[in-house]
Amino acid sequence: MxxxxxxxxxxxxxxxxxxxxxxxxxxxxxxxxxAAVHKSHAIAMYGQPKYPAGFDHFDFVNPAAPKGGSLRRHLIGTFDSLNPFIPKGDVAAGIGAYVYESLTIRSDDEPFTQYGLLAQSMEWPDDRSWIRFHLNPAATFSDGKPVTASDVAWTFQTLMNKGAPFYSYYYHSVDHVEVNDTHTVTFHLKPGDNRELILIIGQLPVLPEHYWKDRDFAKTGLDAPVGSGPYAVSKVEPGKRIVFKRRQDYWGKDLAVNKGRYNFDTVSFDYYLDDTVALQAFKRGDYDWRSEMTAKKWATAYQGKPFDDGTLVKEEIHHQNPAGMQGLAYNLRRPIFQSRVLREALAYALDFEWTNANLFYGQYKRTRSYFQNSEMAATGLPSKAELKLLTPFRDQLPERVFTESYQPPKSDGSGRPRANLRHAQVMLKEAGYSIRDNQLYTPDGKPVRFEIMTSLPDFDRIVQPFTRNLKALGVDARVVRVDSSQYLQRYRNFNFDMVIASFPQSTSPGNEQREFWGSKAAEVTGSRNIIGIQNPAVDALVDDIISATTRGQLVTACRALDRVLQWNFYVIPNWYVDRYRVAYQSRLKHPALGAYVSLDAAIDTWWDSSAQ
Structure with missing residues (x-):
């Protein structure tokens, strides 16, 4: 009234x-x-930002790092596009990080705080129902045109309508965007509790509307893009090499959030088709920096003259980041994997203890949680707070969610885990599975056969022992290796039976959980719900994560979700390591890195000592 x-x-x-x-x-x-309205240079998920207004630089950088020199990196595969925002093509590395900028930037020594970058300051009410960004009037694109509120609004609408599915899930709770004036833009949010959303809106990359006016945004291409970031594309060899050159006219070079960063004059990425060849090229001096993902190579290949004489440095960098989940992921869109019993039974064929000792040189730990290496991992039995979230769905969940603490199967490390395989056989027989002529059949008489799709030869030696153990169960599982382009295409279209998949987690999980596990995402080509999970309990728990208003509520909701994902056996958990393994030319130096560092982001704080 x-x-x-x-x-x-x-x-x-x-x-x-x-x-x-x-x-x-x-x-x-x-x-x-x-409601009270706040205006600040930064927004923290919970509590207050570590760095006050007017701070000089982040603690995890060297503000006196010299500018100059070069950084040469590598990748395996190829590329045919410089547009990282659409679900098409193989995108060249570095475009998003070096050419484009977002409204805000995250600090590496806080769980989740965003500081102004393109935005000079932000405003928001207590209920976080809207967020207003005041753009820095000095911000310009590489062609000299100013960054405006209209660019922000256009970018948002374009990514939501034509961008990768990720954006529509990440920002789906935004109701509308209002351009207040040339340098002020407001995002109005849909009703509901979503404390994180005003922070992740700040992560929106801002594209130049004028550049795309007469171009097809949804089309791949190799035209050098225009952005507001510290580098510009200077050279492209299609599929082979891309080079970025630091902009001398970069508008943001003196910002506190950028001090001690973007120190190299040039950054390049060379593409290789084979990682063994790439490693030899590194030791030969063809590129400068390498992060190693293969335990065997780390234990045996990083040695020889360049390491002995100090030309190359080998280093392990510990961190406190959640490891997330890596595992052999089932595609539930395949009828054969609809059986929870089968999904659980097949996990007994993976002998982690043997794999770690014989293939990984004891470097890994077994993953058991989707929030591994963090306080958000579920352990023991559910707490009262977790039960409050889980109990409404009790009739839809496995009873063990409430009565047991999940642990992946443990073996004797022999490589042929006979006790585990016998246990799996009993489970399958009780569920109505049968074996005829060494072939396992489902209760309705269909053979249990599937493919494990990979793109890297390093995975073959890991997966083959698993398939041999599956054969003892009567399961016909074949490893199919395809090239990186075909792998990406099939992965995006969910055209596979099983893959080795990673589900990384941040220190502050939120909206991205919808795309990992949400029912709607399972139906969208290119989404990150590659498993195909459609579970009302999972959807509700994801909503609880997003609506959490305190750190305690967030941790509780994550642990509850963790239990549901664990006991539904959506993946066969693999392993993790709580440190980065890097090797690099000795002329490269780095500061003491933040506890929550992302290695790819942290490389921007390194410098070339020969440039001094």
Whole structure:
């Protein structure tokens, strides 16, 4: 009901006229103005930002790092596109990190705090129902055109309508965007508790509307893009090499958030088709920096003259980042994998203890949680707070969610885990599976056969022992290796039976969980719900994560979700390591890195000592 104010009534009752006037003013004010509004240089998920307004630089950088020199990196595969925002093509490395910028930037020594980058400051109410960004008037694109609020709004609408599915899930709770003036833009959010959303809106990359005006955004191509970032593309050899050159006219070079970063004059990526060849090229001096993912290579290949004489440095960098989940992921869109019993039974064929000792030189730990290496991992039995979230779905969940603490199968390390295989055989027989002529059949008489798709030869030696153990169960599993382009295409289209998949986690999980596990995402080509999970309990728990208003609520919701994912056996957990393994030319130096460092992001704090 609309309030109506009558001046005469107010004047005839002088004792009450001030009260009436106040009520009239309140009735006329927009609802959003009733909540306290904050304006700051930074936004923290919980609590206050570590760095105050006017801070000089982040603690995890060297503000005196010299500028100059070069950084040469490598990748396996190829590329045919410089547009990282669409679900098409193989995108060249570095485009998103070096050419484009976002409204805000994350610090590496806080769980989740965003500081202004393109945005000079931000405003938001207590209920976080909207977020207003005040752009830095100095911000310009590499062609000299200013970055405006119109660019921000256009970028958002374009990514939502034509970008990769990731964006529509990440930002689906945004109701609309309002351009207030040339340098001010406001995002209005849909009703609901989503404390994280105003932070992740700040992660929106900003593209130049004028550049794309006469171009097809949904089309791949190799035209050098225009962005506001510290580098520009200087050379492209299609499929083989891309080079970025640091912009001398970069508008943001003196910002506190950029001090000690982007130190190299040039950054390049060379593409190789084979990692063994790439490793030899590194030792020969063809590129400068390498992160090693293969335990065997780390233990045996990083040695010889360049390491002995100090030309190359080998280093392990410990971190406190959640490891997330890596595992052999089932595609539930395949009818054969709809059986939870089968999914659980097949896990007994993976002998982690043998694999770690014989293939990984004891470097790994077994993954058991989707939030491994963090406080968000579920351990023991559910707490009272977790039960409050889980109990409404009790009739839809495996009973063990409530009665047992999940642990992946453990073996004797022999390579042929006979006790585990016998246990799996009993499980399958009780569920109605049968073996005829060494072939396992489902209860309805269909053979249990599937392919494990890979693109890297290093995975073959890991997966082959698993398939041999599966054969003892009567399961016909074949490893199929395809090239990187075909792998990416099939992966995006969910055209596989099983793959080795990773589900990385941040220190503050939120909206991205919808795309990992949400029912709607399972139906969208190119989404990250590659498993095909469609589970109402999972959807509800993801909503609980997103709506958490305290760190404690977030941790509780993550642990509850963890239990549901664990006991549904959506993946066969693999392994993790809580440190980065890097090797690099000795002329490269780096500061003490933040506890929550992303290695790819941290490389921007390194420098070339020969440039001094």
């Amino acid at each position: 609309q309030a109506v104010c009558h001046p005469k009534t107010a004047l005839s009752h002088p004792f009450h006229w001030l009260t009436l006037l106040a009520l009239c003013l309140l009735a006329a004010m927009p609802a959003t103005t009733l």
